[in-house]
Amino acid sequence: MANSRSTENSTIQAVDAPSCDVSCDESLVHLDNVRQVQPEVLSTEKAQRMAEFFSALSDPHRLKLLSALAQQELCVCDLAAAVKMGESAVSHQLRVLRSQRLVTYRRQGRNVYYGLADDHIMSLYREVAEHLDE
Amino acid sequence: MANSRSTENSTIQAVDAPSCDVSCDESLVHLDNVRQVQPEVLSTEKAQRMAEFFSALSDPHRLKLLSALAQQELCVCDLAAAVKMGESAVSHQLRVLRSQRLVTYRRQGRNVYYGLADDHIMSLYREVAEHLDE
DNA sequence: GTTACCACTGAACATCTGTTCAGTGGATTG
DNA sequence: CAATCCACTGAACAGATGTTCAGTGGTAAC
Numbered sequence: 001m002a003n004s005r006s007t008e009n010s011t012i013q014a015v016d017a018p019s020c021d022v023s024c025d026e027s028l029v030h031l032d033n034v035r036q037v038q039p040e041v042l043s044t045e046k047a048q049r050m051a052e053f054f055s056a057l058s059d060p061h062r063l064k065l066l067s068a069l070a071q072q073e074l075c076v077c078d079l080a081a082a083v084k085m086g087e088s089a090v091s092h093q094l095r096v097l098r099s100q101r102l103v104t105y106r107r108q109g110r111n112v113y114y115g116l117a118d119d120h121i122m123s124l125y126r127e128v129a130e131h132l133d134e
Numbered sequence: 135m136a137n138s139r140s141t142e143n144s145t146i147q148a149v150d151a152p153s154c155d156v157s158c159d160e161s162l163v164h165l166d167n168v169r170q171v172q173p174e175v176l177s178t179e180k181a182q183r184m185a186e187f188f189s190a191l192s193d194p195h196r197l198k199l200l201s202a203l204a205q206q207e208l209c210v211c212d213l214a215a216a217v218k219m220g221e222s223a224v225s226h227q228l229r230v231l232r233s234q235r236l237v238t239y240r241r242q243g244r245n246v247y248y249g250l251a252d253d254h255i256m257s258l259y260r261e262v263a264e265h266l267d268e
Numbered sequence: 269g270t271t272a273c274c275a276c277t278g279a280a281c282a283t284c285t286g287t288t289c290a291g292t293g294g295a296t297t298g
Numbered sequence: 299c300a301a302t303c304c305a306c307t308g309a310a311c312a313g314a315t316g317t318t319c320a321g322t323g324g325t326a327a328c
Contacts, residue, residue, distance in 0.1 A: 029211050029212050029214075029215045030209070030212050033206065033208060033212050034212050034215045034216050036205065036206070037202045037205045037206060037208065037212075037216050038202075038216050040201065040202070040204070040205045041198050041201050041202050041216055041217055042194075042197055042198050042201040044194065044198075047194035047195075047197045047198050047201075048194045049266055050191075050194075050197055050262060050263070050266065051191070051192050051193055051194040051196075051197055052192075053262055053265070053266060054188045054189075054191040054192040054197075054262070055188075055189075055192035055315095057184075057185070057188040057192075058185050058186075058188040058189035058191075058192045059185055059315090059316080060176075060178065060181035060182045060184075060185040061181075061316085062185075063176055063181045063184055063185055063188075064175050064176050064178075064181050067174065067175050067176040067181075068171045068172075068174070068175050070174070071170065071171045071174045072167065072170070072171060074167060074171065075164070075274080075275090076274070076275055076276090077163050077273095077274065077275085078163050078164050078167050078168050078171075080163075081163045081168045082168050082171050082172050082175055083175060085317090086317080086318075087274080087275070087276095088275090088276080088277090088317080088318070088319080089316075089317060089318080090275095091275060091276055091277080092276090092277085092316075092317080093316085094275095094276095095276085095277090101265075101268075107275095107324090107325090109274090109325070109326070110272095110273060110274045110275085110324080110325050110326060111273095111274065111275085112274075112275060112276095118265070120261070120264075120265055121265075123261070124258070124261055124262070124265075127254070127257070127258055127261070128184060128187055128188070128258070129184070130254075131187070131235075131252070131254055131255075131258075132183055132184065132187060134235075189285095193285085193286080195286085209304080209305090210304070210305055210306090211303095211304070211305085219287090220287080220288070221304080221305070221306095222287080222288070222289080222305090222306080222307090223286075223287055223288075224305095225305060225306055225307080226286070226287080226306090226307090227286085228305095228306095229306085229307095230286095241294090241295090241305095243295070243296070243304090244294080244295050244296060244302095244303060244304045244305080245303095245304065245305085246304075246305060246306095
């Protein structure tokens with residue numbers, strides 16, 4: 001982190017006080033626009049949580065796993081076979097999906113069966129699929 | 135850019151022969167389940183494209199940029215001020231958003247004004263926000 | 269109890285991502 | 299045209315991500 005220090009910069013600094021933000025210089029930016037928009041900008045905390053959620057969906061293998069689970073419940077070794085990954089890798093990825101509550105799981109004998117947590121997810125999936133088909 | 139070249143191909147290949155898949159061993163996995171699910175699994179190509187899309191949304195700074203643009207059109211330096219980033223960093227991130235057609239842009243004088251490409255995106259945003267509020 | 273299987277975990281490694289810094293190109297102003 | 303501003307780009311670096319490998323814990327079958 002460590003903000004830019006006093007290296008004679010001009011635009012990056014001190015943006016905390018709404019009374020004198022944006023390097024105290026109105027000519028460099030359109031202060032009125034910035035003022036208007038700034039309070040509507042996602043909070044760092046929310047942005048972070050949302051980013052983590054999308055991040056869970058930002059891997060092809062995880063998406064394949066979800067598309068498999070959209071069909072039916074499956075145990076880890078079946079999932080591994082279906083998407084052609086090692087079981088260890090699948091376990092690691094399922095951990096990510098679990099952390100974002102995208103999947104559920106239950107133990108039955110030696111196997112652990114995973115399933116989609118939410119139909120919610122499928123509608124999301126379809127919306128994105130539409131967006132990409134343009 | 136620059137997709138994975140021909141450096142590896144072990145796991146992405148040969149998904150065609152349902153007659154002898156999954157290490158040719160029925161006892162290790164539930165072959166019937168795998169058979170049933172496998173054809174519904176997202177293709178590597180589609181999974182890749184979808185992953186890239188979600189990847190564009192998987193960064194807090196980019197989400198902040200989008201939330202700002204959801205309010206109104208803004209030029210780069212205003213965006214930088216609104217989300218407290220350097221202008222160069224903003225430019226790099228906007229490149230990512232452009233590549234997924236999440237934003238539009240137009241030049242006006244010395245400035246380049248960016249805006250949300252699609253209301254589509256906002257509904258996506260809201261769905262995820264709901265999911266996270268549980 | 270012993271063995272075998274399924275799933276999870278931690279460490280190590282290669283790769284990808286995002287920021288900063290320095291420099292370039294386009295457009296306006298004097 | 300010289301100076302200035304705005305935005306984009308490439309290189310370099312630090313940090314995050316995903317896979318493999320080896321090992322652990324729980325459960326069922328012998």
